Amino acid sequence: MPAAHSGWCVRICLPPLSSQYMHCCSGSNVPSSPPGVTALLSQSPVVHVIKKFNFLALPPANLQQFQGWQNSQPFPVCSMGNSTSRLYSALAKTLSSSTALSQHEEYLQPSDHEPLDPKDLLEECQVALQDRPARLHREFVQLQSDIRSPTFRVMQWNILAQALGEGKDNFVKCPMEALKWEERKYLILEEILLYRPDVLCLQEVDHYFDTFQPILSSLGYQCTFLAKPWSPCLDVEHNNGPDGCALFFLQDRFQLVSSAKIRLSARSLKTNQVAIAEILQCSETGRLLCFAVTHLKARTGWERFRLAQGTDLLRNLDSITQGAKIPLIVCGDFNAEPTEEVYKRFASSSLNLNSAYKVLSEDGESEPPYTTWKIRPSGESCNTLDYIWYSQNALQVNSALGLPTEEQIGPNRLPSFSYPSDHLSLVCDLSFNDCPDRS
Template identity: 25%
Template sequence: MFNQNDRTFGGGQGHHRYGMQHTHLQNLGGVHQHQNFPHGSHARGQNSAHRYTSSGTPLSLAHQYDRHAHEEPSGSHIEELDESGNEQWKEHIKAYREYMQSGTPHYHAKTFARRPPPDIVKVNAADEDNEDPDDRSRAAIAKPKERSAWAGLDLSGQGLRLLSSALFRFEFLEELHLDHNKLVRIPPEIGRLKNLIHLDISNNLLVELPGEIGLLSNLQELLLFDNSLEHLPVEIGYLFRLRILGIRGNPIDHDVGPEIKEAGTENLIKYYRNRITPPPHPDRDWIGFFETSDQSQETFTALSYNILCQRAGTSAHHGCVPDKALSWDYRRDLILRELENFESDFICLQEFDAITHEDFRQRLRELGYASYYSQRTRSRYLNGEQARLVDGCGTFWKTDKYISLASETLRFGELGLNDQSVKKSADYINRVWQKDHIALVNLLENRVTGTRLILVNAYIFWNPKFKDVKLIQVAVLLREITQLAEQWADLPPVRDKRSRPSDVPDAPDAPDQEFAPSSKYTNSTDIPLVICGDFNSEPTSAVYDLVARGSLPAHHDDLDGRDYGPFSTAGMSHPLTLKSAYGAVGELPFTNYTPDYQGVLDYIWYSSNTVRVKGLLGEVDREYLRKVPGFPDWNFPSDHLPLVAEFAVTPRRKGAGKM
């Protein structure tokens, strides 16, 4: 139940400490936040309901206290327990036996302190760099948890009737013991304790649980013995990691107990999960920055969306999602409806496999879009269905407004080898070359105004242990965009804008209308540039700094001392004046939302010298997020959010002419 390798459980003699960073599972008796219990001391009496900050100020965690409140469990006797059944049922019985032996105040803290330390198994550090190329469990290691001086809290046997909201500020808690009290309700704020692994609220006066219990997606043990629960909330189905559900001694035991014994906890949780119905979903607000009455003002919208490809959208990766909401047929239809409703001029999709592209291309063609698509490099080495399931990037544009003049697929691993000094780098061969991530680059021209625009759709490697790989991939991306812009600045004008794009033979015909001459660009940086994509890097990363600031010094820390030729020795830089569109609002709270990770990984970058942000699709309703532990779900078909930005083209200076 308690991992003594990782933490100590304060409050008794025999208190063990080990040669690594510890956290402390403490009772609340007169201790300071970052101090250990004195050996042999146990806080008792009314002070047990208080915890002191480092300044000595008491923080009340229980409004009422009754030192004589403890009663013996009302459940069945130990000798009556039937231990036949599956392994999860046996764990349930074992947990109940342990519960029957508890009851004294702070029993769990005292018991833990007397346990001998377990054997410590050393993990081979070499294994840390092994990674499955299709593994999407980025959340598990993307954002290391800040460890507190203690990880658990024992408030058992204190006669508590109410819980203060102050308790739920301890979001680092991994274990919480509230058993053998007189609680009549658990506040919905319990959903804030998302790091909980073990929660014991046995032997209270509970008749129901809040639906927010389903937000505790790390929970493995939920003990509810000897309460008055007649039903469980369907949201308990979100607890996909739950192994032990202790319900003995409740009215619901007659229905649920046999199910656990027969089918196991996992199947019971799955049953509840598939009964979850779609919650009401407010639309995301549109954030407008300025309006203009100038009808000649040229504007366009761009959408970036990692759609969670078919192969990655499985219960193994997204265990909290109801089966129907996770099914590709359901998600596909919802994604297509989103794309249709947004009506963006440009659509940039990542994690987009070949089968899905064939499907979406036909549907979006009916809506007036043409497309350019490439798979990741590994598809070259596979056959048949396996090759078609390899994901890539797909870019779509409205053909009544834009014509495609040129397109390129950038394969980061291969492009770096064009530089002889990089080609000699063993680090590049062993780390970057093996990753097959890509970007698409399109040069498009507005049929009516003649304005040209470079549109980029990028997908960067995900694993946070490979910060150097991400940084090199983005450095290569920016270098290649710069070189392509220089080449494309000299392209001749388009003479017949009514013709179909040569690289998209199935594009619909353009309507008859007046077309302006093609714009002429003396400097490559004068061509408007928009870069969409999943960069798998947070706003505090070196990747973000490189894109936004334009340079990074030589031997940057994220390269970890590795040799990447001039990228290491001379630093990295680019001449593009790029800003994040969502930087106008300080970035969204998240673009990737799962039970284990919430953070910003996706961006729409733009050249600030050529276009301005006119509007953005805003964040998800925060009340909605208090009801769901992660995406995808019934209303959000991917674990990433679609980003949508509207831009206004900056009028060109006098003297900038047409071809």
């Protein structure tokens, strides 16, 4: 690795992302950058150097010129372990791949990701986190004993955008050291690797291209990302780009049939919240399923706005599933308690949806007491905001991951050295109510 630019990497920002968060600067802002890159930077009106995360970004117009230089140079990448680690290798391969540079608006997966063993990666995460306190202990609650059709695991999680965690959310009881990306990324990956979902739905993803897409692609997932049009992450100095929703599925379990990226509306006006909906075909049974991920508007006072967004999402999903002919699973941070109208709208919709985590309650009708628990300057908040909705006429919940107790979470709440987000992950195993022949 040339010493002249040691510790730096280049990330190509593909449209439409680049126009949303790049800012002007000159080539002189880049310490010891190679001459070819310096020339490109001084010519470009849209270049953003992000020193904290050790990479610079170039607009799509410079892809061809820069790619010729990059292919002739050994190139460093963002810190993700030492040079012998599997995480490091996966990221290095992605960032040095000419295939990766040629992908455009649809963010297709590079075809040459080296497969990685999830057990090895989990072990590596645990080694990296060995000085941290023990993680929250959670166990699955088994709900069905006579399961005749194949099961699939779904994970819903607002992982907390890095820029918001460090710059805007003001978790007054959480030490800044616990929020540093250098270790927090391992906690997030460890949680995903522990439960190994077949379908993974994430919100507040602002490290998609440099972390989640390359790593999860190497684990066999197909990946889709949709950024918020005006992400609050962009207001934070040294941000890593806009946050958004992401949907991942294991390609040995499902094949993609169709994908829709949705910008949610409220009374015909486009909003800042988004959703992804994908129809997948189960490899084992040949049956179709629709998975959707979303993140509705936050904060008290926006209840009617969330209702309008939720109504628009239901309208879109009704069309995509052909009037509920295709079974549906909707994962999201709805920023709404079960008493809110948007929750009631989902529970009473013609799509016949039920909330998966209600099965953990004694009466089967109550949501968990919390899915997020945090302390901010305004006070402590303990709320149920996250849900996995499913078509109850076609699917059943076989097991669900239990939630940690108040004692396990601790007096400083979330996030913490033991848990990387202010939201808890929701994980459940589902299956079809019946399993007809593929014919």
